[in-house]
Amino acid sequence: AVEWLLSSADLSLPAASAGLGSAPAVRLVDVVATFCGAMSEPKSPAPAGDMYKGWVFKWTNYIKGYQRRWFVLSNGLLSYYRTQAEMGHTCRGTINLATATITVDDACNFVISNGGAQTYHLKASCEVERQRWITALELAKAKAVRMQADQGGGSQNSEVQSTLRTLGSKVEDLSTCNDLISKHGSALQRSLSELDSLRLTGEAGDKIRQVTERATLFRITSNAMINACRDFLALAQAHSKRWQKALQAEREQRVRLEEALEQLAKQHNHLERAFRGAAQANAIVDNKGAAGLGKGEASDEDDDNEFFDAMEDAPEFITVPEPLAMNPESPSQDSAPLKKRRTRIPDKPNYSLNLWSIMKNCIGKDLSKIPMPVNFNEPLSMLQRLSEDLEYHELLDRAAKCHSSLEQMCYVAAFCVSAYSTTVYRTGKPFNPLLGETFELDRQRESGYRSLCEQVSHHPPAAAHHVISERGWTLRQEITVASKFRGKYLSIMPLGTIHAVFGKGNHHYTWKKVTTTVHNIIVGKLWIDQSGEVDVVNHTTGDRCHLKFAPYSYFSRDVARKVTGVVMDKDGKAHYVLSGTWDEKMEFSRVMQSSRGGENGAEGKQKTVYQTLKARELWKRNPLPNGAENMYFFTALALTLNEPEDGVAPTDSRRRPDQRLMEFGRWDEANSEKQRLEEKQRSARREREREASSSLSGAPHDNYKALWFERCKDQITGEQVHIYKGGYWEAKELGGWEGCQDIF
Template identity: 85%
Template structure:
């Protein structure tokens, strides 16, 4: 570890390299730590300080313990624990001293301010005007009070010194009056002079301290005026920002109105007519229309004539495939009448900007949000909505050709986004251990189970098995960042689809979802990015591209294009359409390099294709969907109460149920209770894990990372086991079985008490 930039532990800021325990594979890793204003933050490198903080602990409520000569541990009430190691004992002691001083100061300041009670203290968040804007001023006042207290202590000491000094001088004078012989008398006079000088010096020190306090108090008035001016300026700047955003919105609408007046009748705005005048957030990275990767042209008629009956039967564009045959009618008849309505959404007013402006650049999964932002389903239920168009996988399971099967798998991948087009509400973050089952075996032939297997980062495991020949599994971790005018939601994780008949194993990932017009205008959703659907059995691949919305594009909005290729890279099918309406496919008969230059000077590929046919089409929304959070017919049934489900099922979640019933104030109170209960459970698990570590590590080997076999949080999911994926090499959770058997028996032993 190098020397910290500021080597004085008593300073407000202390920086330096420290080794941090990461995991049992990588062990201790070198990280850059910064101690400032009672917060200890760390980064991978010094360059990350400007943009990416990896973690922060508020020392006001933290405990600091020493393991051995170089190791020390910082824990914040069970929510966060850092195991750290310095390069030497001297360096470790410097950090301990700096941390203890910062902890004392942070605890003193926190005692003078209100505690928010959230996982993340208010001191780590930006200060909102009119709410916490006086925090700098209160810090100055606290510093002055501390100085005043120290000067009073010095004054007390001065009085004592004066009192005892006077007594000492009197005693010395009395001894001097005894007229002791020569050398002894000289000694007494020297002692008397030194006592007088000591008294004069102490008086001068006290007077200097008083002058300093008076000077600080005089400057305090100027500091207060300066801080007040800064707060007023900040408020004016925020008001100006909102006004500029509104003007920007009006100018864009005026521009589009003029453009539409001179353009063709078809509307290509974000809402395809109904919401185009509300678009307020174009990032302008796609301001110039992006050139397509390929061009499709009608194939020569000879290809239609030369195709033999035996070969054309297998072509998606010539005849309906076997998988298009109707399924048995008795399987399609629902055996249970499910609800078609939920209570209408209440008209609650909410100042979105007043809450979101303090979240810029932060991960929203770690910031408590009121239910006013939510829709009354959990993320586990939202994940189960991917099965809205499960029949695409049913058809894929009947395919004889892996390339044809790839078309349906790709269409299923795109169809999962059709439910998001109007859904601007945020799902409830599931509690750790929360589950959701979707049993549609009698109606549709499949059963689905989701479980929240991790809280930070939030991760959900999903397993679906169908009697019609396919299995779907995924583990999704959602990362979200608020960027001021838009919110980016980035799903992390891999989706697997396996077909029993052919043993084909497909994988793909999700694209980024962006919520626009956070500050001003009507919220709207966009999907952008690229997806590679890979068949690991045959090597076939489908490359899908979700084009981001652009004002200046001549193409349709929400466009998706794709090419299905075999393991040799030869194109067999071209896919096109939109992620909110439908997808079509065309069989490629011939391909060639075009004469026009594509992006980056490359030639575009020209595919000669047969006539396009529909592959997938979105189901219409139920009547009155706009007053029911724009839920689909499937979404309306997800939170319907059902007997026999696990005690951890999302349907039993009380705050979500209260919100669906329109009792939002009660829902907010219940949400806070559940989150606090979850935090308490985690602290208890960490205490148990710490006890286990203490009992398994003897005194001589304490602090050895190789012996820390017990994790900090010994939580283990109930229905999923953590293991390494054989296809991707990722650490994932795999369904361990037993849920549906437990449901049949009505035996739910081992389920955590989370509600």
């Protein structure tokens, strides 16, 4: 039966047939793995060091959170059960450590994954217990890998020998062909000699002699080819012995290293137990307790086999503050520790989709009006993506401290460029926000700012954004995204103006976003480019910075993703030159002198030559987190944006069920939920239009009004925009969300 199940491992059983309702499909290969894991569980306790077991908290879902489970590590397999009593009959899951990766998140959390559908997010009750599990898991993994290597030993040798035998067979075939060539060549030359003996003169005789010479050259060349093939085979056979010896030496070296690692791990365990025993003894002496160990206390024998039970009611976040004696500048004990933000999300599943079947009907259309499956998405909404503009908010913090408005302009321009660095590998499409959807990013304690976004219009889709910082600046924007599919590429054109206002000097800056282009939509690897020109304007002083995002060109000698800019005062005099790339870094140089000359530009105008001081760094991109390629290439900030958080509005993007299901990898359910939310939004719009048509005006229209932003005329640009009217953070403080609509 097991063999039959293994042969059917690629099949899937619908969850409904197993009585699981809408749960994900159960793969038969996972059933077999679980079955084998349960069968491999020893009937009696294994020798010390071969088995570890204990209570660990395992992440289940965002409703139940972490649940306590009984984990057993045996024979290179990590299995878990709901209770100890289940060990005899029901195994809930098993991971083979030989092919698993073990990563550590923080002081108490760790993750075990086999690279496929099985990933365990675990949390120990304390850092010591977590470290003991990690040590045990690493030891078990090393043994499992070594056993696999031993079982597969000699496979490389057999492959080398098989290859050499194949080469030898082919050379024999060539020799046979060479014999035939020689035989037929000799017959050909005899025939040619007979023709030559006829004493033909003139052109015919010359032709016969020419053919005879060519036949002789052909036979000589074929003989040389066969000799070269024999030499090659002899050389390969001679070197194969060296390869086999080197391979065997490498294998022996690896075994020695694994044994040394195992010995070090055992010594680490021993020292850890000794330290814990000494600490317990000191605690007993300090409390004037009994000198010896009590009956219920842990012993070395217990340590080899059992772990301490994890806490029943573990806190959501566990912090380990620095001792006051070691950190005299640490905050007082009354100040609450900062919230521990997550550093990982579930890996992106490898789901395939026929892209052309969906995109072929979208050429020339606005994609914001076309329902798209979540397979094109990343698990973030457009509101969260808009909040990512704050990835390098410290540039505005530095700008707020500048005494010179021209130097301040350099930091504002760098902030404008830095917003694109998060997009370089981000080919996924963010979720289109529902009308009335909001997203807050409260980083007041960590970084001094609070951010709020709200979807204020559905057609055209528009989002309003407002940020207030305790460090002397305010940022606001209303962005409408227009997109067009052109066949080979997709153009995304953000429309709207971004405003940055600094309290010191009341400097008010505005700028717009450039066009984003996604290339190779149908064939090839997707890649993103930013192109266009931007004017950053200080409306208080008249200063201006002209930025140019150079489009990628195969024939250009310039560095890819290049950005250049010049900071000028109101009279047009250049003071700073900016240069760099939108995905790596920007530098600025002070202009000492400028002159016109040199080559003519693309439009026949003379280029301006700037003499500058040494360049200084303005901004540099932060490195991506480890494993970002499996997490949609999210930055450290992006990984935290969809993290569940208490107290946010019921309309917050973190509460979107389709987006949450997609983050979990349950894409089919996410697509169904996405369709439900879109239909609910359409029904709400029809109801508003019906109410408007029944009013005195009788004109059917959508009379929707935003909750936290109000529509008014911008005093700087003259545009009709939505500006934050206040009240959100006060409502959060009171927990009063009565005005929020039910959109999810």
